[in-house]
Amino acid sequence: MSVHLEAQTNKLKKSILSLSAIVEEAVYRSVKAVIGRDPRLAQEVIDGDPEVDRIEVEIEEECLKVFALYQPVATDLREVVAVLKINNDLERIADLAVNIAQRAIDLASGEPADIPYDLATMAEKAMEMLRRCLDALVKMDPALAHRVCDADEVVDEMNREAARKTRAVIRQNPDKLEPMLSLMLVARHLERIADLSTNIAEDVIYSCQGVIVRHNIELLPDNGE
Amino acid sequence: MKPRNKLIRQIAPLFFVLALVSLVSFSVYAAILLRNFHIEQTRWELEAISTVAGEQVGSLVAVGREDEVDRLVKTLGDRIKTRITVIMPDGTVLGDSGRDPKSMENHADRPEIIEALKGNSGSSTRYSSTTRKEMMYVAVPVELDGRIAFTLRSSLPVNSIAQTLKSLYVDFFLGGLLIVLLAVLLAVLFSRKIVRPLEDLKHGAEKFAGGDFSRRLPVPDSAEIGELAETMNRMAGELDARIQTVERQRNELQAVLASMVEGVMAVDPQMKIIGINQACGEIIGHGVSEAEGMSLPEAVRNRELHDFVGLTLGSEEAGETEIVLHRDGERILQAHGTQLRDSAGQRIGALVVFHDVTSLRRLENVRREFVANVSHELKTPITSIKGFVETLIDENPEDADKRLRFLNIIRTHAERLNTLIEDLLALSRIEQNGDVEKVAFEPMPLHGVVDAAVAACRDRAAEGGVTLEISCPPELEATVNHSLMVQALANLIDNAIKYSDAGASIGIMAGETATELVLSVQDSGPGIEKEHLPRVFERFYRVDKARSRQLGGTGLGLAIVKHIMQVHQGSVTVESEPGRGCTFTLHLPLD
Numbered sequence: 001m002s003v004h005l006e007a008q009t010n011k012l013k014k015s016i017l018s019l020s021a022i023v024e025e026a027v028y029r030s031v032k033a034v035i036g037r038d039p040r041l042a043q044e045v046i047d048g049d050p051e052v053d054r055i056e057v058e059i060e061e062e063c064l065k066v067f068a069l070y071q072p073v074a075t076d077l078r079e080v081v082a083v084l085k086i087n088n089d090l091e092r093i094a095d096l097a098v099n100i101a102q103r104a105i106d107l108a109s110g111e112p113a114d115i116p117y118d119l120a121t122m123a124e125k126a127m128e129m130l131r132r133c134l135d136a137l138v139k140m141d142p143a144l145a146h147r148v149c150d151a152d153e154v155v156d157e158m159n160r161e162a163a164r165k166t167r168a169v170i171r172q173n174p175d176k177l178e179p180m181l182s183l184m185l186v187a188r189h190l191e192r193i194a195d196l197s198t199n200i201a202e203d204v205i206y207s208c209q210g211v212i213v214r215h216n217i218e219l220l221p222d223n224g225e
Numbered sequence: 226m227k228p229r230n231k232l233i234r235q236i237a238p239l240f241f242v243l244a245l246v247s248l249v250s251f252s253v254y255a256a257i258l259l260r261n262f263h264i265e266q267t268r269w270e271l272e273a274i275s276t277v278a279g280e281q282v283g284s285l286v287a288v289g290r291e292d293e294v295d296r297l298v299k300t301l302g303d304r305i306k307t308r309i310t311v312i313m314p315d316g317t318v319l320g321d322s323g324r325d326p327k328s329m330e331n332h333a334d335r336p337e338i339i340e341a342l343k344g345n346s347g348s349s350t351r352y353s354s355t356t357r358k359e360m361m362y363v364a365v366p367v368e369l370d371g372r373i374a375f376t377l378r379s380s381l382p383v384n385s386i387a388q389t390l391k392s393l394y395v396d397f398f399l400g401g402l403l404i405v406l407l408a409v410l411l412a413v414l415f416s417r418k419i420v421r422p423l424e425d426l427k428h429g430a431e432k433f434a435g436g437d438f439s440r441r442l443p444v445p446d447s448a449e450i451g452e453l454a455e456t457m458n459r460m461a462g463e464l465d466a467r468i469q470t471v472e473r474q475r476n477e478l479q480a481v482l483a484s485m486v487e488g489v490m491a492v493d494p495q496m497k498i499i500g501i502n503q504a505c506g507e508i509i510g511h512g513v514s515e516a517e518g519m520s521l522p523e524a525v526r527n528r529e530l531h532d533f534v535g536l537t538l539g540s541e542e543a544g545e546t547e548i549v550l551h552r553d554g555e556r557i558l559q560a561h562g563t564q565l566r567d568s569a570g571q572r573i574g575a576l577v578v579f580h581d582v583t584s585l586r587r588l589e590n591v592r593r594e595f596v597a598n599v600s601h602e603l604k605t606p607i608t609s610i611k612g613f614v615e616t617l618i619d620e621n622p623e624d625a626d627k628r629l630r631f632l633n634i635i636r637t638h639a640e641r642l643n644t645l646i647e648d649l650l651a652l653s654r655i656e657q658n659g660d661v662e663k664v665a666f667e668p669m670p671l672h673g674v675v676d677a678a679v680a681a682c683r684d685r686a687a688e689g690g691v692t693l694e695i696s697c698p699p700e701l702e703a704t705v706n707h708s709l710m711v712q713a714l715a716n717l718i719d720n721a722i723k724y725s726d727a728g729a730s731i732g733i734m735a736g737e738t739a740t741e742l743v744l745s746v747q748d749s750g751p752g753i754e755k756e757h758l759p760r761v762f763e764r765f766y767r768v769d770k771a772r773s774r775q776l777g778g779t780g781l782g783l784a785i786v787k788h789i790m791q792v793h794q795g796s797v798t799v800e801s802e803p804g805r806g807c808t809f810t811l812h813l814p815l816d
Contacts, residue, residue, distance in 0.1 A: 014522055021526035028551050035756060118803075120755050131552075138523045 082207035240412030537562030598765030690727035724750030
């Protein structure tokens with residue numbers, strides 16, 4: 001009985017890892033498409049999304065099957081719940097990658113425009129967070145997951161700066177409105193990806209330690225976020 | 226496993242039982258023998274008494290003094306503590322040591338008397354009505370003048386015989402007990418002696434099992450155990466040699482794998498990593514021992530690789546593909562996959578070999594771009610020249626001004642073509658003279674080089690309204706080729722001037738660190754985006770294509786600088802922050 005459950009949870013973990021590999025690559029490629037003005041690469045990312053959706057549904061069904069068949073408790077229960085939530089987050093990250101890819105196509109079709117903020121560094125930071133939280137998931141390492149949560153602030157700050165700089169460019173050159181809006185959205189999507197990575201890291205912590213660190217509930221009960 | 230008995234517990238009781246059985250059976254046998262012997266002895270004694278007493282009684286009867294017989298018998302019987310009876314052939318009792326003969330019944334029916342009257346000595350053991358005891362009787366006939374005159378019977382109570390035997394049996398038992406105790410002691414001692422070498426063997430074998438072959442087993446005297454010990458020693462030797470061979474082979478194999486440039490990874494059918502080598506560990510970002518036992522999706526998050534390994538595991542043929550990993554920067558890997566088989570030919574997974582082709586691909590890219598760039602750069606001025614020449618021929622404008630303008634344009638483009646070709650030639654010359662021997666190096670003060678370069682650029686700086694700020698300590702000396710070094714520095718200053726706005730200043734600084742001389746040129750122009758930095762030294766690589774050409778660059782300046790520094794066994798680096806300008810630095814190693 002428990003042997004079957006273990007086999008099932010292992011299978012779940014394998015699926016979530018392969019999903020994470022696809023999502024990580026999608027994010028990488030979409031950012032590369034923006035920087036390299038490569039609409040073909042962007043289209044590849046967009047075309048790859050239905051695959052992600054299919055795997056997401058599959059994993060969700062597997063999770064529900066585990067609940068129905070084995071009624072897991074304690075660690076097993078937390079693990080399956082974490083997989084279910086991470087699955088959801090990964091799918092949303094993939095959607096954000098598609099959004100970035102669409103912006104890349106828009107940008108490539110228009111006049112070449114300078115990127116007013118440091119997109120490469122920001123993307124690197126966001127992807128580093130994604131990579132770290134997936135590493136934490138693989139190793140089931142709550143310490144690594146905590147570090148991901150801490151890095152979120154940096155990306156938030158970069159997003160604010162990007163918004164400020166793009167606004168400044170628009171004010172100076174109103175004709176660059178469209179590419180600047182696209183670039184602002186790219187920064188925003190990256191910031192969302194960083195947020196979702198933090199969510200995944202929190203789920204990893206929950207899965208390992210059974211502690212819910214979301215929203216800093218224990219520390220700040222009336223946090224305005 | 227049920228707990229096993231110790232050998233000594235099995236052997237000692239055997240010895241003990243053996244000793245007990247033999248002791249008890251011998252004791253019983255001896256007791257029976259003793260009893261029989263004792264009874265026989267008693268009978269014999271009684272017979273002797275009867276015979277002696279019979280002779281005395283006979284001498285009385287012969288002289289006819291039968292009346293004195295009873296008194297004699299009583300005296301004798303009293304003296305030797307034996308009952309003596311004299312019985313006439315007709316059965317009447319003539320005398321008895323215990324009672325008055327007249328009150329006694331006829332004794333003719335007693336078995337011993339019947340036997341004695343036949344002429345033999347007779348004996349019997351039975352209950353005596355006279356003494357009311359179990360008695361042993363022995364009767365002998367006494368002959369006078371050739372016929373039996375009477376029989377003399379002597380007797381003892383069986384009780385006293387049993388008494389004697391009983392005390393003997395007690396002695397027997399006590400002695401036996403002592404012997405048994407001794408036997409137990411000896412049994413334990415003997416079993417120990419047998420078991421001890423086996424224990425030694427056990428300890429030795431345990432050491433062998435634990436992999437310690439340094440000591441051999443002691444060989445005991447007994448043939449069987451001695452042979453066993455020798456065989457085990459031989460076995461240990463063989464094992465030791467074999468293990469060492471296996472270990473050596475494994476170490477060799479590992480050394481081969483570890484020193485390979487290619488990454489090697491072995492996975493089992495469930496995609497669990499069986500083993501990787503160092504190069505592969507570096508590629509996937511895991512330690513060699515850390516990766517072992519991880520599943521592939523855990524170790525590397527790359528779907529192309531997962532799919533490729535899955536394909537290799539499922540197919541019979543070797544496969545090949547290109548995989549792009551982007552863990553720390555982009556890495557292009559050529560992966561070859563084959564099935565992994567054990568010595569019996571059974572499939573146990575897949576083997577993937579990674580070859581890092583990143584630099585190869587980049588080089589291919591550079592070459593491709595170079596050819597495209599060179600053609601493009603050459604074609605642009607030629608198109609213009611051709612166009613204007615054709616216009617001049619076809620239209621032959623009367624207007625001298627117009628003609629002059631066209632010719633000027635043609636001259637500009639021809640000059641541009643000329644600089645381009647000169648740059649290309651310079652580059653190929655530096656490359657061909659890349660062998661250090663062909664270039665003349667001389668020690669000289671560094672400020673001479675700086676001054677010459679600055680002098681070459683001064684006019685253009687004045688044109689652009691840019692000031693040059695020079696700081697060069699006069700004592701710095703370098704071993705360089707003067708003209709090449711001047712060209713490199715001038716190229717950098719020229720670039721800085723091109724990208725500086727009017728009124729800006731350019732810093733040219735020389736300095737010395739522990740290991741090298743550095744010459745840096747700092748501007749405050751637009752700077753270079755991070756993604757362009759690694760490529761600015763490539764031929765024809767332009768950060769901003771339109772602007773560069775408009776500024777009259779050939780796209781070869783920095784490539785020339787790079788090659789000049791290579792000839793000097795130094796290097797050139799660039800740092801930049803977009804919007805704040807950039808700094809190019811020439812590094813010259815101190816010998």
